[in-house]
Amino acid sequence: MTASKAVFALIHGGWHNHSSWSKVTPFLEAQGFTALTIDLPGAGVHALAPTSRDHRPFDPVAFASERSPVAEATQEERTEAVIALVKQAAPLGSGKVILVGHSAGGMTVSAVAERVPELLLAVVYLAGFMVPKGMPLLTMLQHETMSSALAPKLFIGDPIAIGATRIHAGSTDEAYRALLKASFYADVPEADFAQAASQLHCDESNAGALAPSEITPGRFGSVPRHYIRCTRDCAVPLSGQDHMIATVDGSIGGKTITHTLESSHSPFLSQPANLSKILVDIALRSNTAQ
Numbered sequence: 001m002t003a004s005k006a007v008f009a010l011i012h013g014g015w016h017n018h019s020s021w022s023k024v025t026p027f028l029e030a031q032g033f034t035a036l037t038i039d040l041p042g043a044g045v046h047a048l049a050p051t052s053r054d055h056r057p058f059d060p061v062a063f064a065s066e067r068s069p070v071a072e073a074t075q076e077e078r079t080e081a082v083i084a085l086v087k088q089a090a091p092l093g094s095g096k097v098i099l100v101g102h103s104a105g106g107m108t109v110s111a112v113a114e115r116v117p118e119l120l121l122a123v124v125y126l127a128g129f130m131v132p133k134g135m136p137l138l139t140m141l142q143h144e145t146m147s148s149a150l151a152p153k154l155f156i157g158d159p160i161a162i163g164a165t166r167i168h169a170g171s172t173d174e175a176y177r178a179l180l181k182a183s184f185y186a187d188v189p190e191a192d193f194a195q196a197a198s199q200l201h202c203d204e205s206n207a208g209a210l211a212p213s214e215i216t217p218g219r220f221g222s223v224p225r226h227y228i229r230c231t232r233d234c235a236v237p238l239s240g241q242d243h244m245i246a247t248v249d250g251s252i253g254g255k256t257i258t259h260t261l262e263s264s265h266s267p268f269l270s271q272p273a274n275l276s277k278i279l280v281d282i283a284l285r286s287n288t289a290q
């Protein structure tokens with residue numbers, strides 16, 4: 001890698017972990033870029049499952065009501081973790097980082113862009129939640145443009161009572177697994193879907209869905225932003241993606257640069273080469289503009 005190249009920091013979405021990017025990083029590295037990933041607090045190696053998940057025989061009532069062991073996790077913890085990753089990444093390249101957030105990870109990359117805009121060459125949303133100041137993810141998810149989203153049908157139990165939004169990725173119920181695939185992985189080969197599902201954790205702390213966006217024109221708005229639209233997304237529908245782009249552009253100013261993939265919610269699995277090409281193009285464009 002040449003010293004002039006930016007480094008990518010790749011942030012996973014809800015219920016996922018750093019392995020989301022395992023098919024993308026080799027493409028980026030083949031083009032001479034470094035890419036760092038992370039398990040956010042409460043995810044991956046940091047995830048804790050409700051004990052009822054592993055009880056046999058499985059008790060669906062207990063699983064739907066047990067208090068989440070990650071209920072106290074905060075959005076601030078995730079923001080701080082990614083700021084630390086960005087600070088680690090910056091000296092490895094040009095001194096600035098291209099920060100990429102998938103799905104709910106968009107809330108974290110927005111918070112980081114607001115806090116350390118001077119360390120970012122660009123911020124990129126992959127079918128990500130990019131919401132205006134003062135709005136939490138949950139409010140955006142309830143907008144009419146999100147009404148066709150399938151993912152909420154996966155949710156189990158009362159999020160307020162259990163302190164988290166819970167799914168059951170390990171369910172053996174055929175209808176539930178079909179809904180999981182349709183929501184996140186509609187165009188992903190079956191073997192890759194099975195592997196991805198095995199990596200998902202049960203609980204996303206409510207903090208990530210309830211913490212309001214704090215983006216401002218002066219800080220977040222100073223970072224070039226890109227949005228990769230996924231046209232066949234059933235978790236964050238295209239109409240919702242376009243609504244978020246228009247809303248943030250209208251409230252923050254400037255223009256989000258858009259890119260489009262004919263994909264489901266998880267092009268890092270179904271189209272890693274095409275996704276990587278877009279990311280490399282963003283990096284090259286950003287270096288030229290710097």
